[in-house]
Amino acid sequence: MAQVTLRKVVKKYDEVLAVRGIDLDISDKEFIVLVGPSGCGKSTTLRMIAGLEEISGGDIAIGGHVVNDVPPKDRDIAMVFQNYALYPHMNVYENMSFGLKLKKTPKDVIDQRVKQAAQILDITELLDRKPKQLSGGQRQRVAMGRAIVRDPKVFLFDEPLSNLDAKLRVQMRTEIKKVHQKVRTTTVYVTHDQVEAMTLADRVVVMNGGLIEQVGSPNDLYHSPATKFVAGFIGSPAMNFISCQLEQAAGALRVRLNDTLSFPVPADRTARYTAHVGKPSLMLGLRPEHITETKPHTESNQHDFDMLIDVVEPMGMETLVYFTVNGREICGRVNPNAGAEAAQSMTLRADLSNMHLIDDSTGKVL
Amino acid sequence: MANTAVATGASTRPNYGSMSRDRTWALRWSYFFLVLFAIFFLMPPIYMLITSLKTSAEISAAKNPWFISNPTLQNYIDLLSQNQFLVFFRNSAIVSICVVILTMLISVIAAFALARMKFWGSATLATGVFLTYLIPETLLFIPLFKMFAWVNETFGIQLMNHWWTMIILYPTLTVPFATWIMIGYFASIPKELDEAALIDGATWMQTLTKIFIPVALPGIIAATIFTFTVAWAQFLYPLAFTTSTSELVLPVGIITTLIKGDVFNWGQIMTGALLGAAPPLIIYAFLMDYYIAGLTAGATKG
Numbered sequence: 109m110a111q112v113t114l115r116k117v118v119k120k121y122d123e124v125l126a127v128r129g130i131d132l133d134i135s136d137k138e139f140i141v142l143v144g145p146s147g148c149g150k151s152t153t154l155r156m157i158a159g160l161e162e163i164s165g166g167d168i169a170i171g172g173h174v175v176n177d178v179p180p181k182d183r184d185i186a187m188v189f190q191n192y193a194l195y196p197h198m199n200v201y202e203n204m205s206f207g208l209k210l211k212k213t214p215k216d217v218i219d220q221r222v223k224q225a226a227q228i229l230d231i232t233e234l235l236d237r238k239p240k241q242l243s244g245g246q247r248q249r250v251a252m253g254r255a256i257v258r259d260p261k262v263f264l265f266d267e268p269l270s271n272l273d274a275k276l277r278v279q280m281r282t283e284i285k286k287v288h289q290k291v292r293t294t295t296v297y298v299t300h301d302q303v304e305a306m307t308l309a310d311r312v313v314v315m316n317g318g319l320i321e322q323v324g325s326p327n328d329l330y331h332s333p334a335t336k337f338v339a340g341f342i343g344s345p346a347m348n349f350i351s352c353q354l355e356q357a358a359g360a361l362r363v364r365l366n367d368t369l370s371f372p373v374p375a376d377r378t379a380r381y382t383a384h385v386g387k388p389s390l391m392l393g394l395r396p397e398h399i400t401e402t403k404p405h406t407e408s409n410q411h412d413f414d415m416l417i418d419v420v421e422p423m424g425m426e427t428l429v430y431f432t433v434n435g436r437e438i439c440g441r442v443n444p445n446a447g448a449e450a451a452q453s454m455t456l457r458a459d460l461s462n463m464h465l466i467d468d469s470t471g472k473v474l
Numbered sequence: 475m476a477n478t479a480v481a482t483g484a485s486t487r488p489n490y491g492s493m494s495r496d497r498t499w500a501l502r503w504s505y506f507f508l509v510l511f512a513i514f515f516l517m518p519p520i521y522m523l524i525t526s527l528k529t530s531a532e533i534s535a536a537k538n539p540w541f542i543s544n545p546t547l548q549n550y551i552d553l554l555s556q557n558q559f560l561v562f563f564r565n566s567a568i569v570s571i572c573v574v575i576l577t578m579l580i581s582v583i584a585a586f587a588l589a590r591m592k593f594w595g596s597a598t599l600a601t602g603v604f605l606t607y608l609i610p611e612t613l614l615f616i617p618l619f620k621m622f623a624w625v626n627e628t629f630g631i632q633l634m635n636h637w638w639t640m641i642i643l644y645p646t647l648t649v650p651f652a653t654w655i656m657i658g659y660f661a662s663i664p665k666e667l668d669e670a671a672l673i674d675g676a677t678w679m680q681t682l683t684k685i686f687i688p689v690a691l692p693g694i695i696a697a698t699i700f701t702f703t704v705a706w707a708q709f710l711y712p713l714a715f716t717t718s719t720s721e722l723v724l725p726v727g728i729i730t731t732l733i734k735g736d737v738f739n740w741g742q743i744m745t746g747a748l749l750g751a752a753p754p755l756i757i758y759a760f761l762m763d764y765y766i767a768g769l770t771a772g773a774t775k776g
Contacts, residue, residue, distance in 0.1 A: 160669050181675035193666035197688040206684075207674035258674075 110171030110184075110261035110294055111136045112157060118165035119152050119318075126152045128318040129166065139288050139295045143305035144315035144341070151266055153315070154298045158264050159183050171261055186255035187264040190271060192247045194239040194254075200226075201235040204253045218257075225256040228290055229283075245276045252284070256291060263288075265297040269304065281307055302342050306330070314338045331462075336391070336471045339464055345396050345428065348438045349466065352392040354385045361385070363392050363463070365433055374409045374461050381465055384474055393464035393473070396428065399440030401448070402455040409461040420448045429454065519751070526550070526745040533740050549745040558719055559746065562727030565637040566706060566750075569723055572641045573705040574698055577648040582694065584649070585656030586682045590668060600657055607650035615714055618643070622715075637721045640712055644705045651704075652697040659693030660686060695761055703754050724750045 112134040119127040127149040134140045142150040155161040157168055159180035167174050175183050186207075194203050201222055208218045226232045229249045239247055248268060255263055268284070269277045285308055288295055299305055305312045306326040314321040314329065314337070321341075322334040333339035339347045354373070355362045361373035361381055373381055384390065402412045418437070421428040422444060429440045429448045440456055442448050465474045525533060527545045537543075553559050587593075588600045622633040633639045663686065671681040687694065712726045722730060728746035732739045 158669075158673060160672070180669075180673045185673065187670070187673050189666040189670060191664060191666055193664065193670040195667065195670075195685055195689070206671075206676075210675040210680065254670075254674075 111138075112262055112294060112296065113169040114153070114157075114166065115169075116166035117153070117156060117163055117168060119149070119156060119161060120164040125318055127156070130315075130318075130320050132313060132320065132323065134294060134296065136294055137292045139285075139297065139308060139310045140313060141297045141299060141305040141309035141311075142313045142315055143299055143302055144321075146300060148315040149318040150298045150300075150313075150315045154264055154266055154296055157262070157296060158185055158187050160187075184261040185264055186258045186260040186262075187266065188248075188251045188255050188268045190267040192239070192251040192271075194247055194250055196239050199236050199238050200231065200242075200250050200253070203239070203250055204235075204257050207254070207258045221257045221259070222253075225253045228256065228287060229253050244272050245280060248272065248280055249283070252287060256287070259293075261294065263293050263295040263297075265295065267299055268297075269299070270301070277304075284308060303344065306342065312342075314341060316341075333393075333464065333473055335473060336393070336466045336468065339393050339466070339473060343395055345439045347393050347395050347464070348399070348436075350392045350394070350433050350436060350438065351468075352390050354381060354387065354390060354465070356382070356385045363460075363465070365392065369413060369433065371411050371458060371460050372409075374463070377463075377465075381474065384465065384467070387467070389468040391466040391468045393466050394458060394460075395462065396439040396441045398459040398462045399438070400457050400459070401442040401446035402457045410457050410459050412455050412457050414453050414455050417448055417450055417452055417454050420450050429456075431456075519748070522744045522748050525740055526748055528741055530739070530741055549741040550749075553742050553745050553749070558727065558731060561720055562722050562724040563749075565722065565727075566724040567753075569637060569640045569644070570702055570705040570753075573644040573648060574701045576641065577645050577652050577701045578694065578698055580645065581649050581652035581656055581697065582687065583682070585653045585660055586678075586686060588653070589657045589660035590686075591678065603650050603653050603657075607647075607654065611647060611710055614646070615710075618715075634715060635717050635721055637712075637716060637723060639715055640705075640708070640723065643711050643715070644708055647708070648701040648704050652701050655697045655700070656690070656693060659690045663689055699754075699757060699761055702757060706750075706754055 112132075114130055114132040116129045116131060117127060118125070118129050130149075130153065132140075142153060144150050152161060156163050157170075159175065159178065163176055167176060169175060170183055170185070195206065198206065204222045204225060205218045208221065213221075222235070223232070226235060229252060231246065231249050231253060234242060234246060234250070239250070242250065248271075251268070265284070269280050272280060281304055284297075288308075297304075297308060306329075309326055311323055312326055312329050313323045316337050322329060322338045324332075329338055329342045333342065333347075336349070340349070350365055353364045355364050355370070361378050362370045363373055364370040406412075415431040415433075417429050417431050419430040421430070424444070426441050427444045427446070427448055429442055430437050431440070432438065442454075442456070446454075448454055466472070467474055521539065524540060524542060526549050527542055527547070529544060529546055529548065532542070532544060584603070588596055588603070622639075626632050626634075633642075667685060667689070668681050671685050676684065707725060708723070709725045712723045716722055716726065719727070719731065724746070728743060728750065732743045732746060
C-alpha cells in the first residue's frame with residue numbers, strides 16, 4: 109500500500125512543455141482520476157508515474173521513495189492500457205502470470221493468485237483462451253486481472269474504457285469501482301470522459317494545458333468549481349456562461365444580463381461579490397438544471413423570466429430547452445410535461461442560489 | 475404461386491446482377507492472365523524436367539524438345555552416384571543453414587534494437603542498413619579480394635578457396651534485407667506490448683525472446699525463407715572466391731564440372747539444376763502461408 113507524491117513535475121518534449129510543474133498528493137488506497145481534454149498532459153503524467161516517460165524536472169515518489177530514476181519494473185506498479193496490450197500468443201492464464209513468472213514466484217503461489225484474480229473479475233472460465241477469442245470487455249477484464257495478480261502498490265489506468273461501446277463502458281465502469289472496493293489499491297486513472305471521472309473518483313484532478321486546474325471530490329468540482337474551465341468541463345450539458353454586470357441598487361446587488369433581464373444576487377453572497385461591482389468581463393455561470401420551468405411555489409433566490417425557446421430536445425426523463433441570451437445559446441432542463449415548444453415563449457425559472465460569478469479575464473470563479 | 479415468384483426473381487436478376495457480372499468478368503480476366511503467367515514461368519522448369527529424363531543421344535538429336543521417346547533416369551543415377559555432386563550438395567546445405575542461423579541471430583536482434591530501443595542515431599542507422607542492401611554485390615569483388623589478402627597477411631588466415639568463407643560472405647547480402655523486413659514487422663507490434671512487458675518486469679532481452687519473437691514469428695519465417703533462398707542460389711561470390719572442386723557449392727559446382735570446354739552435358743546439368751531447386755521449393759511449399767503473411771504484415775498493420 110502506498111501514497112504517490114508529485115512535486116513540481118515537468119515534462120518537456122524538445123521545446124514543447126507537456127506538463128508544466130504539477131504538485132499532487134495521492135493518499136494510500138485513494139482512487140484518483142486525472143481528467144481533461146486531449147493534450148492536457150494527463151496521460152504523460154500517468155506515464156511518468158509508471159516510469160515509461162522520463163521526467164524532465166521535479167520528483168515523483170511512490171510509498172515515500174523518490175522513483176525518478178527507478179525503472180518501471182522496480183516501481184511496483186501495474187498498468188492497464190487503452191488497447192489492453194495483452195500478449196497475443198499467450199492464453200489468459202499465461203498473460204496474467206507472466207509478470208509473476210519473471211519474478212520467479214513459486215508456481216503454486218502464481219496459480220493461487222491467478223485463480224483468485226480470475227474469480228474477482230469473473231473470468232475463471234476464460235483462462236485457457238487466447239486474447240483474440242475474447243470480446244472487448246473480456247479483454248479489459250484480463251488486462252485488469254494481469255494488474256491485480258501482481259498485487260502492486262499502485263494501479264495505473266490509461267483510458268481503459270475508451271475502446272468499448274457505450275453500454276459496455278458503463279458496465280465496466282461499475283466493475284472497476286467494485287474491484288477497487290475489493291482490493292483497495294491506490295489507483296491513478298486517466299480519462300477524458302468527465303462522467304467516468306465523476307463516477308469513479310474519490311478525488312478528481314482536472315488538468316488543462318499541462319497544469320492542474322483543480323483537485324477535489326466529484327461533488328466539490330461540480331458545486332464549487334475554482335475556474336471557468338472546470339465549471340465548463342464538469343457536467344453535461346455544460347454550464348451556461350452569460351456575460352453580465354454586477355449592479356448595486358438600494359443596498360442590494362443585482363446581476364444584470366441585459367436591459368430587460370436582471371436577477372437579485374442571493375443575500376449570502378452579497379458580501380463576497382460587492383468588491384466586483386461595475387467590473388467588466390464578468391460572467392454568470394448557471395447549470396442547465398438550475399434553469400427549469402416555473403413552479404407554483406417560489407423558494408428564495410428563484411426568479412421567473414419569459415423566454416422565446418429556440419430548440420427543444422426531449423430526453424425522456426427530462427427535456428432540454430435552448431434559448432438565446434446576449435447572443436449565446438443557453439440550455440435549460442425542464443420537466444417533459446412542462447409543455448416546452450420551439451418558437452414559443454415559455455416562463456422559466458432560474459435558481460440563483462446555485463449561481464457562479466466568473467471573472468472572464470482571469471478565468472477564476474469569484 | 476411458387477412458379478411466379480421464381481419467374482419474377484429470374485426476370486429482375488439482370489438489374490441486381492451487374493455487380494456479380496462485373497465480378498465474373500474480373501475473375502475471367504484474372505484467370506486468363508494467371509494461366510498465361512503460369513505457363514510462362516513454368517515452362518523452364520518443365521523443360522528442365524523433360525530434358526533431365528532424356529539420354530544425351532536424344533537431346534543431341536534435337537527433335538521435338540517437349541517430347542520424350544525413351545524416358546530414362548540415367549542422368550539422376552549418374553549424378554547421384556558421383557561423389558562430387560554430393561559434396562556440392564553438402565557444401566551448399568551447410569553454408570545455407572549456417573548463413574540462415576547467423577543472419578537471423580544478427581538481424582532479429584538488430585531489428586529489435588533499431589525498431590524499439592530509441593537511441594541516438596537509430597533512425598539513421600536503420601536507413602543505413604537498407605542502403606547497404608542497395609549496393610550491388612558485383613561492386614564488392616575487388617574490395618573483398620583486397621580484404622581477404624589483408625586478412626591473410628595480418629592473421630595468416632586464408633579465406634580464398636574455402637566453402638566456409640561463404641558463411642561469412644553471404645550475410646553481407648542477407649543481413650540488411652532480413653533486418654529491414656524485421657524492422658517493419660517489429661514496428662507493427664503495438665508499443666503498449668513492450669511497455670506492458672517492461673512493467674511486468676521483463677528485461678529488453680526477455681521482451682524480445684518472450685514477446686517479440688513469438689508475436690513476429692510469421693515475419694521471422696519470411697526472413698528465414700528469404701535468407702535460405704539467397705544463400706542457396708548465390709552464384710557470383712562462390713564463382714569468384716572458390717576454385718577447387720571440393721570447395722564448390724551446388725550452383726557453381728554444376729556449371730563448372732558439367733560443362734567441360736565446349737561440351738555441355740545437358741541432361742546432367744538439367745538434372746543437377748532440378749535437384750538443386752528442390753530444397754527451396756519444398757521449404758516454400760510448406761511455409762508459403764507464413765511467407766505471404768510476413769511480407770504483407772508491415773503494409774497492412776502499420
